[in-house]
Amino acid sequence: MNIIIADHHPVFRRGIRSMMKDHKEFSFKEKIDDGNELISSIELCNPDLLILEVDLPNTRGMATIRELRTHFPDLKVLILSCHPEEMYAVSAIKAGADGYISKTRSLKDIKKSLLSIAKGETYLSEEIKFQLQHSNQKEVLNFKKLSTREVEVLNFLSKGRRxxxxxxxxxxxxxxxxxxKTRLLKKLKVDNIADLIHQSRLLQIAN
Structure with a gap:
């Protein structure tokens, strides 16, 4: 798995690379410290995973995540942030990120998030998952009523597939x-595909 780290703290970039040195399946191709380089570097290196600092200079937070999802639908995105997870984690997932973790977390937790996303999972801390499970009970119930085929279609939609x-x-x-898609809109009680995708990402975490 080819990885780009977009973070303007050199020590943090080196820390991630060092932490993952025993995992030969991860190859770090590029480092970015300014958002102006982001799109061009992704186009050049074609990474599988982007580790993105949410406050990277010359980026626009959640809008940048949505832009990345539009231009690179197959790119996995892990958001790193100094902000508390309860402030931005859910918003990042809604915007299209595959995971969100605070820089205040241990290296063990950051490593866990990378391995989880590499397996195709969506990563949030256990605390945020707990909050979702207790704040979306009706939605989770609707999700569990979906047929196997409906869940398959929903999974593809959440990954940006046409x-x-x-x-x-x-x-x-x-x-x-x-x-x-029409059935899913009705069963999950949303009005459009964008809301359907946003809700599906949260429900698959909370489920």
Missing amino acids: NKEIAEALAINEKTVSTY
């Missing part, structure tokens, strides 16, 4: 994918 891509992956036609 109807044609979903149809090919599941060996169904595009019209059937559209039908599943």
